[in-house]
Amino acid sequence: MFLEKVEKAYGFNVESYEKIKNIYKLITDRGIYCLKVSKYDLKQYNFIISAMNYLIDKGYEHILPIYKTIEGENYLAIDDGYAYLTDFIDAKEVDFKDLTELKMCIEAIAKLHLASRGFKYEIRIRDYYGRWIEKFKKRSSELLYFRAICESKDEKSEFDSIFLKYFDLHYRQSLKCLKDFETSNYFKIMESHKRLHEICHHDTANHNFLITHENIVLIDYDYVIMDTHLHDLASLLIRNLRYGNWDIKLFNFILNEYSRYIPITLEEIYLIFCFMEFPQDYWQVGLQYYVEKQPWTEENFLKRLNRVVLDAEGRFKFLSELEGLYGKYR
Structure with a gap:
């Protein structure tokens, strides 16, 4: 033992x-x-x-x-x-819906980015600087692979039918995400951010923020990477907005709270918009079903996929509003 x-x-x-x-x-x-x-x-x-x-x-x-x-x-x-x-520690997981607790999380992640500045490692590993476009291109191609697997089946499951029904919508959005990135100042901005040598926690789920009677603790650094602070910020925004919470007021609340510690420019907000455009949740459930073949029940997979597709209308409406506000700052 x-x-x-x-x-x-x-x-x-x-x-x-x-x-x-x-x-x-x-x-x-x-x-x-x-x-x-x-x-x-x-x-x-x-x-x-x-x-x-x-x-x-x-x-x-x-x-x-x-x-x-x-x-x-x-x-x-x-x-x-x-x-x-x-x-x-004796603690509880934070509730993102509690704005006081959410503010504490934003402060904790922003201070992590500030404290991490200057971090250097002897070999290049987990270095994501300047790789967002590369990553999303790969995932966009993988969506086509998932569809090919699905279409090759003689008998399609209910999951297959729903995945195919919503495929074009999400695949087109992945292409728009790439197009918007390529016309942005992503690489120029990343050149300046790279000089900061920041760490990203890379898993800003609510269960990784624990509240004690005197502090908030950020746990589980298994996915830690080197990348711009915008990565964690965009992820935190998505986690709070998805599944029925697509609200520009909440977006601005998180952005404004974070900006108290690290100011965010209008061009950087546009990069966050581009990051949020990629249909990550649709890609993720496709990966889990067609490639990873997670040992879940069909009912579990359907629940996950239906949650994603039911969220699509609100998500697309929000992204359109966000682009209207910040699209000119590409």
Whole structure:
């Protein structure tokens, strides 16, 4: 059992433990800890730990410090992955619909971007600067691949029929996204942003923001990358607006709150619009169904797809309004 290795590495005795998603809550003779396990290769894992330690060293207050092993290491190898140790905190996940809690999240992510500035890594890894267009071109092509798989079936499922029904609408939007990016100042803006050497958390879901009685903590840095702060900001906007919340007032609220820490130019808002244009959720559910073949029920897949297509009308209307406001700043 890997817990024996953990006990030896940190010098405590585990009295009991509980597995919660990808962490272990350890009750020990020295207190309660969180063991965060990841199944990455060592090169990827070293990048994650380096990024976290950089934030900690810069005094970023919304991250849990990492405990070193007895031998002074930041992590240990266990089974087919690696793990690091932090305190286990008594906290609740934030509710994005609570504007006070949302403001706290915006502040936490903006301060992460500020604290991360100047981060450099010895090899080029997880570097997304200037790669948005490349990424969206690839995903646009993958949409065609998903359709080809679907059309090759002799007997189509209900999921297939719905996916095909809404394919042209979403594929055309992926092409418009690419066209708008290519006529923007994306590369020019990224050249200036790249000099900041920022870190993006890259998973700004509400369950990664935990509120304690005295602080908000941002957890799970498994997807951390190097990229412009606009990446996390655009993702946070999408997470708050999608599935029936497409409201320009909410968009402006998040943008204005973030701009209190890092000002956003009109040209940068246009890049955020372009980022939001790509039909990410439609692509994601297609990938999960046709390529990854996630072990979910057909009912689960249908629920996910229907949620996306039912959201399409409000999403398209919002994007049209946003383009009307910021399209001239391309």
